[in-house]
Amino acid sequence: MKTYMAKAQTVERKWYVIDAAGVPLGRLASRVASVLRGKNKPVFTPNVDTGDFVIVINTDKVILTGKKTEHKIYRYHTGYIGGLKEISYKRMLEEKSDLAVYEAVRGMLPKNSLGRATLKKLRVYKGAEHNHAAQKPEVLTVE
Numbered sequence: 001m002k003t004y005m006a007k008a009q010t011v012e013r014k015w016y017v018i019d020a021a022g023v024p025l026g027r028l029a030s031r032v033a034s035v036l037r038g039k040n041k042p043v044f045t046p047n048v049d050t051g052d053f054v055i056v057i058n059t060d061k062v063i064l065t066g067k068k069t070e071h072k073i074y075r076y077h078t079g080y081i082g083g084l085k086e087i088s089y090k091r092m093l094e095e096k097s098d099l100a101v102y103e104a105v106r107g108m109l110p111k112n113s114l115g116r117a118t119l120k121k122l123r124v125y126k127g128a129e130h131n132h133a134a135q136k137p138e139v140l141t142v143e
Helices: 025-037 089-097 097-107 113-119
Strands: 015-019 053-057 074-078 084-088 122-124 139-141
Touching: 015 025, 025 053, 025 097, 025 113, 025 139, 074 089, 089 097, 097 113, 097 122
Parallel strands: 015 053, 015 139, 053 122
Antiparallel strands: 074 084
């Protein structure tokens, strides 16, 4: 029996839109990362980018369960000496909720060139409006 190996040129890509209102951040990120990688397709090949495009809207209404809003901290470094910055997720979800979702999805993708190429198919918006209506995205739900 032969094993099917997908080619990057023959993969058909769809556009999906996911509403993040009232959905826990981790659950949303794992679903989005799975669709971006193409794990929901029968032609999934680990070394080929077989995933679809994903639009995430209403990121300002995403939630964190438990006491993560107070205790969870996002850290980043500016590149300068002593440039470690910290921001709580409570403040981050108020000010930069789109970045919170983007970073959560980025953390669930492979840390290599395939993961970087996969992340370019993600579009994240704070509000309910997006400018990708011409691609006719299908609605995808997160359980």
